[in-house]
Amino acid sequence: MNRPFITLFALLAALSAQAAEPWSVERCMEYAAEHSHAVRLQQYDLDASRTERTRAIGAFLPEVYGSVGAQMNFGRAIDPETNTYTDVNTFYNGYGLQASLVVFDGLQRYNELRMARANVAMGRSALQAEKDAVRLRVYKACMDLLYCEGAVEHTQRKRDESRELLHQVEVMAEVGQKSEADVAQMRATLAADDYELTHMQSQTTKALLALKQQMNFPIADTLIVEKPAIDASLLPTDNAYNIYNVALTTNPRIAQAAGNVAAARYALRAARGAFLPKLSLSGGVSTSFYRNMDVGGHAPFGQQFKNNAGEYVTLSLSIPIFNRLGSVSSVRSRRIALDRARESLNYERSELQRIIAEAVADVENSAKEVQKMQDQVEADSLAAYLTTRKFEEGMASSIDVRTAAVTLLQSRVRLLQSQLTMMYNRQVLAYYEK
Template sequence: MKRLFLSIFTLAAGVSINASEPWTVERCMQYASEHSHTVRQQQFALDDSRASKTQAIGAFLPSVYGSVSGQMNFGRAINPETNTYTDVSTLYNGYALQASLTIFDGLQRYNQLRMARANVAMGRSGVLAEKDDVALKVYKAYMDLVYCEGAVAQTSKKRDESRALLHQTEVMAEVGQKSDADVAQMRATLAADEYELAHMQSQTTKASLALKQLMNYPVDSTLNVVQPSMTFAPATTESPNQVFACASTSNPRILKAQQGVEAARFNLRAARGALLPSLSLSGGVSTSFYKNMDQGGHASFSSQFKNNTGEFIGLSLTIPIFNQLSTSSAIRRRKIALDQARENLEYEQAELHRIIVEASADVDNSAKEVIKMQEQVEADSLASHLTTRKYEEGLASSIDVKTAAVTLLQSRVKLLQSQLTMAYNQRLLAYYKGEKLWTDQ
């Protein structure tokens, strides 16, 4: 019993440790790609396309079916044995086995199979595209959460500095070096810092919930994230057009649109095949059993089943002449669907090119912003330090100290934001170059 209790305790401790284990952005993206509701919906669409492909393959196989019939006649009827009219009650059973095979149908089945294959490929690309979209959204939400946590840390640091400075001001006021107004101003500054800290903690909670929602992660479970590396790659030497040329051959959204055009083209060909004649082959075997209910002396079931057996084979040629404009309307609708698929491909290509140009410009601009913000943080840090020293020496007011501290906090938060924005832009541009958003862990 004691050993069982220790095992349960160890297992519970292990679960707790795993639950509190920090989550990297790659792990969050992988988790979201496996659990997101939108990805699952795309997976269902892929499964449906695979079922349609199986159905298209089955259309090439012959149709085989059997039938059994029973009939009771009362009064005037035809005697199956003598083929003459009779007025007695009779029992009749019929049995048949038939098969049919379409030999030629204007290549409709062939084009429908090719369309089904294109739909399966389009479904795979759709799943990959949805996974990438979810991963990018998770990456952005992850960065928002890291930003909020960083802002909380910076605000908490400023709150502690204001608390220490308030204590110092109170001590200096007791010896007459500071006035009660300075003490009141420092208390107001501390209160403002505490409010800002509470506000940022609330924003952090909202950012965490938003990330969990995108990941389809339990909202009541702990999700600890780690700040991603801020070591940035050197500026790319590839032009946006070169990146677009690479992305247009590998991006799943472009591949999905191309496969949509291909599927629509095969669908149109299948509709045109209905204008051609169709040829089918059929054959079967049948037998029957007859019994006179008023008189005896009928042959046994086995002998009738054998003697009444008959076989047949047939070849049927169907030539379409007029079907109430159904075929022509279907062809016209599928032409429109093909035009829509081509237009969608052009839109996806134009949108991809726009996003790549924008991402490339964002990488360059965010790199400049990081450099400038680093310089501003250094300057504001020095200014805040000097203002605090002047305040201690009586050469600066408490308002000057507050202004310098707020300016430094804003600079530090903006620097963190610009660093995270640059990391996101670089990851986005690398994705369009063909790099994976995450590696399987």
Template sequence: MKRLYSMIFTLAVGLQLHAAEPWTVERCMQYAADHSHAVRQQRFALDNSRAAKTQAIGAFLPNVYGSVSGQMNFGRAIDPETNTYTDVSTLYNGYGLQASLIVFDGLQRYNELRMAKVNVAMGRSGVRVEKDDVALKVYKAYMDLVYCLGAIDQTTKKRDESRALLHQTEVMAEVGQKSDADVAQMRATLAADEYELTHMQSQTTKAQLALKQLMNFPADSTLNVVQPTFEHEAEQTIEESPAQISEYAAMANPRIVKAQQAVEAARFSLRAARGALLPTLSLSGGVSTSFYRNLDKGGHASFSQQFKNNAGEFIGLSLTIPIFNQLSTSSTIRRRKIALDQARENLEYEQSELHRVIIEAASDVENSTKEVAKMQEQVEADSLAAHLTTRKYEEGLASSIDVKTAAVTLLQSRVKLLQSQLTMAYNKKLLAYYKGEKLWTDQ
């Protein structure tokens, strides 16, 4: 019993340590790709396509079935032994084994099998598309959470500075260097900072819940994220042009591959429908036997003897030529032709949309890189201005309103810098994904 308690305690501690471990963005994306509900739904669709493929393969196999029949005749009937009419009661059993095979059906089964194979490949592409989509959403939600955490850090620093400045103002007011109005203004500034900090904590909780929802992570479990650094992020440049990235993505992006496979599947489906216009040639054969017994008198042969003597075989070849089936075949062909046109139109849309997104992401990377550089300069300038304003306030050369304005300006600059850095990181990640780089590394 002690050993059991020890194992349970060790497992619980291990789970707590696992939950307390910091989660990188790559780890979050991989977890979401493995546990997302949307990815699981795509896996079910893939399994369904595999089952349809198995069914399409089975259509090439012969159809074999056996039959057993029993019949009792009372009154006038044909005697199976003499093939003459009789009025005695008889018992008749029939046994048969038959097989049929479609030799030619206008290549319907062949095209349906090819369509099923393409559907399986399309199902794999669908799983990959859903994994990539949820991974990018997780990356964006992760950056939103990092932004909230960074805003809390900056707001906490400003709150602490306001608290220290309030204490300093109260001391200076006691010796007559500051007025009560200055003390009241500093208290109001501290209260505003406390409110802003509480507000950002609330936003952080919402951002964390949004990230857990995308990951399908337990909402009541701890999820500590690693805040990335952007020291060398601005120095990394994209060497390929948007046109080069679009050219590569048009061949390798899973969403484009899936759309191309949908066109191919629709083409095979149309060919299968057109095959119904051609004749169908079927081959069939089988064996049968019977047992007869007169219920009014004996003298019949034994079951084994009749089973052997009454056995017979047959083979047949049938040709079915379609003439008119209430426009069913022509309507099916028309619908599948429309489906093929829709698949082609969807492929064109995905290609144009992909090209647009890549151009937009490349533009965002360029603009956000410039914004980061400018915001870094602005943060340095606002930091110096806030420091000088505080010194002037201590010397009586600036008012408390000036101090508040300078501090708020510095906070806004720092937050905007963080936002620009996160936007730049996301857009670079997006471009790298379209270049063919993996969103995460399997661990």
């Protein structure tokens, strides 16, 4: 085997090992925050807001445009040189360059610029809020996947124990210590365990696909999520009221709602500016070329271009009187939008307070549930062990063994579920505590 082939093989092996490397839950969350479709769509909205801000800045600059025109007259027309009527065919060519600037427009452009800036700030908050929401959804999807994987592990463990017990019962039946009914019951228990294991493996596959979809992770690539450490001793470091006061100034959804109020306020002010007079300043230069198509002897183009040149300056004042209630309707609609934005802000604040109070209670209750389930698992483990020993001694039936084993499996799965639920509740609370 030559050296280049060995190098290529080593590189492919390294890439394969890297792809199969377990991902922490935090790494999954950050990957989703950068690659999620929802985050990318929100980024496009932010880019659109920035474009509108650029347009609002450009409204303060003068507007400059040039014009070129050509005209051929046949029959009766006005001679540009003598300003009298003539019946000959003439050609006229005009050039112009004009600039105009709005001096005052009732502060409409100023308020539209402030509204555009508020929309950009609101877009940033919306982008951050979407990233945080994606992180929480991915965290929840990771917990669902870890639950399914843990359930598969516990079910497989019970299936192995049932297989060993079946073998033991078959041996005891050969020597007459157990009946064929006990053997049949153990085989039924093993079959039920095989079915439950297959079902949980299917649920694990669905949970993995759901996680990849939330992360926008390639479906065909391998993704292994590393189970985080579980610590049941951690409780909220502060009460709900203090956490709420901190979240009011840091939560992006509150900032987004507040930005919406600011943008609506500036939009209303811009609409009111339409009732004020508008002052505009404009100026330009123009020149022309004229030629009699029937009679020669016209001045050269360069001479006419220079001699016919002229400049002008215009200052105009426009006073709005009646525009079919357009300005009145605009003010009313934007006042309604402002009231709606304020109500949305109040709702977000109230919802934030409720969510934080619920998160604090969930963390405290889930920690208690984990402790209770640990005690139940210990008790069910002892009960299952004693029932199995009684069955071996002929003091318990196979149905008792199956019931005790199923109860233990359910307790273990519920303990795993309560542990993962506690971790998710802590993650939610930590998001509002930051």
